[in-house]
Amino acid sequence: MEQIVIxxxxxxxxxxxxxxxxxxxxxxxxxxxxxxxEEIHLGFLKGCIVLMKSxxxxxxxxxxxxxxxxxEIPIILLVETYDSYEAAICIEAGADHYxxxxxxxxxxxxxxxxxxxxxxxxxxxDIRETVLHFxxxxxxxxxxxxxxxxxxxxxxxxxxxxxxxxxxxxxxIVTREELMDVICVYKNRRLIDIYIHSLRNKIEEFPNxxxxxxxxxxxxxxxxxLSFG
Numbered sequence: 001m002e003q004i005v006i007x008x009x010x011x012x013x014x015x016x017x018x019x020x021x022x023x024x025x026x027x028x029x030x031x032x033x034x035x036x037x038e039e040i041h042l043g044f045l046k047g048c049i050v051l052m053k054s055x056x057x058x059x060x061x062x063x064x065x066x067x068x069x070x071x072e073i074p075i076i077l078l079v080e081t082y083d084s085y086e087a088a089i090c091i092e093a094g095a096d097h098y099x100x101x102x103x104x105x106x107x108x109x110x111x112x113x114x115x116x117x118x119x120x121x122x123x124x125x126d127i128r129e130t131v132l133h134f135x136x137x138x139x140x141x142x143x144x145x146x147x148x149x150x151x152x153x154x155x156x157x158x159x160x161x162x163x164x165x166x167x168x169x170x171x172x173i174v175t176r177e178e179l180m181d182v183i184c185v186y187k188n189r190r191l192i193d194i195y196i197h198s199l200r201n202k203i204e205e206f207p208n209x210x211x212x213x214x215x216x217x218x219x220x221x222x223x224x225x226l227s228f229g
Contacts, residue, residue: 004112005041006030007063008052033059038066048074048115050108052101057086061093068094074115078103132167134225137203137212139167146203153202158183162195163203166213166223175220196221 006028031041042049049067051060060077067075077090078101087098096115099108130141138147144160146153155163165182166174176192185191196215200207214222 004028004047004050006050006052007033007036008050033063036063038063038070042067042070042073048076048096048112048119050076050078050112052078057089060090060095064090064093064095072119074119076108076111076115134167134170134212134223139164148203155199155202159195159199159202162192163199163223166221170223170225173216173219173222178220 004027008030027047029041051063064075067073074096075094076097076099077095078099079086080101082098082100090098097111099111132139132141136149138150139145140147141164146155146160146163161182162179165179176189179192179195180186180189183195196213197207200210200213203212204210212224214224216222
């Protein structure tokens with residue numbers, strides 16, 4: 001079931017939505033501003049958020065930014081007085097719509113359905129698998145999985161992060177310092193060598209004579225793809 005979260009300082013919008021029969025199986029949840037906690041209430045939200053506040057910038061901008069740190073769920077702002085300057089700031093902060101209230105239930109219903117269709121369409125796009133192939137190695141980016149000759153290779157989180165970064169920088173030299181940033185290790189440079197050694201044992205046919213992850217003496221490593229073009 002889709003869900004609409006309403007954050008408001010007046011108990012009005014829910015009554016407006018209830019006047020419309022356009023939603024079907026949609027759950028409507030309302031929260032006063034002082035009770036809304038984005039990390040709790042948005043954890044499993046699939047739908048959109050409607051915010052209503054008379055004092056726009058003082059209230060909307062902080063909450064929009066907090067929401068955007070957690071989710072890309074659509075946000076519709078309802079304001080008592082339309083201001084083009086404030087509208088631009090709110091939309092730049094992450095809002096999808098900035099609309100004057102009162103609003104006809106059919107209009108609000110149409111806007112909510114439109115933003116929900118958009119997010120649904122984007123999710124369908126995300127479902128399309130993105131795969132990178134290099135010789136007998138395949139990286140399935142959506143699933144964060146790596147296969148060699150169609151057999152899955154078990155990598156831990158840091159190994160996968162290093163391999164993905166090398167692949168994204170394919171045919172360019174990557175320093176140990178860059179890889180340390182990738183896995184958030186800032187003191188032990190030798191740890192990178194350990195992970196590279198482990199990766200080679202897992203993806204290379206002959207780890208002592210690697211064809212994928214090459215060592216560039218005195219500089220770092222390079223993921224070779226030129227031989228597969």
